[in-house]
Amino acid sequence: MRIIAGSARGARLAPAPNGVRPTSDRVREAIFNSLGQFFDGGEALDLYAGSGTLGIEALSRGCDKATFVERSGQATHAIRENLTRAGFVKKGEVLRRDVTEVVERFVAEGRRYDLIFADPPYRIPPREMEGVLGRLAALLAPGGRVVLESGGPLAEAIDNLKGVSRRYGGTVVTFLERLENTMKIAICPGSFDPITVGHMDVIRRACKIYDHVVVAVGANLRKKPRLPAEERARLIEKATAGLENVSVEVMEGLLVDFAREQGARSVVKGLRAVSDFESEFEQAQLNRTLYPEFETVFIMAAAEHSFLSSSAVREIASYGGDVRELVPEEIQEIVQRLYDTSADEQAATSDKG
Numbered sequence: 001m002r003i004i005a006g007s008a009r010g011a012r013l014a015p016a017p018n019g020v021r022p023t024s025d026r027v028r029e030a031i032f033n034s035l036g037q038f039f040d041g042g043e044a045l046d047l048y049a050g051s052g053t054l055g056i057e058a059l060s061r062g063c064d065k066a067t068f069v070e071r072s073g074q075a076t077h078a079i080r081e082n083l084t085r086a087g088f089v090k091k092g093e094v095l096r097r098d099v100t101e102v103v104e105r106f107v108a109e110g111r112r113y114d115l116i117f118a119d120p121p122y123r124i125p126p127r128e129m130e131g132v133l134g135r136l137a138a139l140l141a142p143g144g145r146v147v148l149e150s151g152g153p154l155a156e157a158i159d160n161l162k163g164v165s166r167r168y169g170g171t172v173v174t175f176l177e178r179l180e181n182t183m184k185i186a187i188c189p190g191s192f193d194p195i196t197v198g199h200m201d202v203i204r205r206a207c208k209i210y211d212h213v214v215v216a217v218g219a220n221l222r223k224k225p226r227l228p229a230e231e232r233a234r235l236i237e238k239a240t241a242g243l244e245n246v247s248v249e250v251m252e253g254l255l256v257d258f259a260r261e262q263g264a265r266s267v268v269k270g271l272r273a274v275s276d277f278e279s280e281f282e283q284a285q286l287n288r289t290l291y292p293e294f295e296t297v298f299i300m301a302a303a304e305h306s307f308l309s310s311s312a313v314r315e316i317a318s319y320g321g322d323v324r325e326l327v328p329e330e331i332q333e334i335v336q337r338l339y340d341t342s343a344d345e346q347a348a349t350s351d352k353g
């Protein structure tokens with residue numbers, strides 16, 4: 001067996017000791033093809049490491065460090081030998097320990113790994129396997145993946161992990177990610193000063209396309225809003241309380257930074273008329289320059305909302321006009337009161353006498 005690719009490509013590995021079932025070259029190649037071939041740094045954890053072929057292949061393909069956990073003395077000896085052969089002695093940490101015990105300790109220490117390989121003996125007691133699998137989500141760095149080898153089909157959703165299984169001869173490989181990484185998350189940003197029934201229509205429709213929608217309330221806007229961001233967010237929370245897959249957040253900085261923090265690759269905006277297009281087009285282009293994988297998706301406003309805007313609501317309410325039909329039912333009375341500046345002006349005039 002040899003290292004297939006990367007800086008140690010071609011390095012010949014020591015024969016696997018008795019009782020160790022090393023991942024064949026073919027399966028190893030298929031695993032790394034699925035993972036994306038090469039890595040730009042990152043840490044790998046190789047559990048039930050056997051002779052360490054997966055972790056060493058990961059080092060060869062760009063990982064900075066790999067930790068190998070294996071109970072058998074003969075196998076840990078083989079891992080050290082293989083690290084020497086591949087030139088990675090300084091990058092490898094070899095622990096001759098029980099996997100369950102090490103996993104518990106690493107979770108307590110807050111360790112995080114970009115890649116976790118687990119190739120447990122096929123006859124491992126199910127309870128031990130469940131215990132280890134249940135802890136792996138806690139050890140995964142953001143965007144990290146777990147690669148699990150087994151003799152037969154495995155559940156494709158374990159604890160907070162979700163993934164896909166592929167069969168290579170007698171080996172089934174399951175690739176798992178944190179559930180939130182597999183979710184399609186979209187951001188619905190805006191000033192929402194206040195949220196209108198037009199915004200609600202766009203949010204509701206976005207909820208049907210995406211697993212989760214984060215309504216982002218702009219805090220630092222070019223125009224000074226009537227209400228602080230926290231208050232605008234509270235109104236949206238009330239209005240969206242009936243939508244299960246919506247959350248509301250205040251957004252302080254750039255939309256692209258906020259989207260990255262939230263794990264979102266899409267922004268959803270409503271388009272009412274051609275007049276919206278120019279500014280939206282400019283923002284979409286700028287955002288894509290800053291975050292190339294970021295897509296702006298436009299939802300066309302319903303015809304009945306095409307002339308509705310927050311500024312119109314503010315203007316009507318400021319003269320004491322009735323805006324109840326224009327904002328979500330749950331917040332009609334509050335918006336009417338909070339945005340009616342005519343009441344403040346009357347009070348100020350009567351104060352002056």
Ligand code: PNS
Pocket residue numbers: 189190191192217218221253254255256282283286287
């Ligand atoms: O409802 P609005 O006023 O059209 O919302 C504007 C908002 C909040 C979506 C926009 O100002 C925004 O994305 N602000 C965050 C700051 C940012 O990323 N600016 C660069 C985008 S061009």
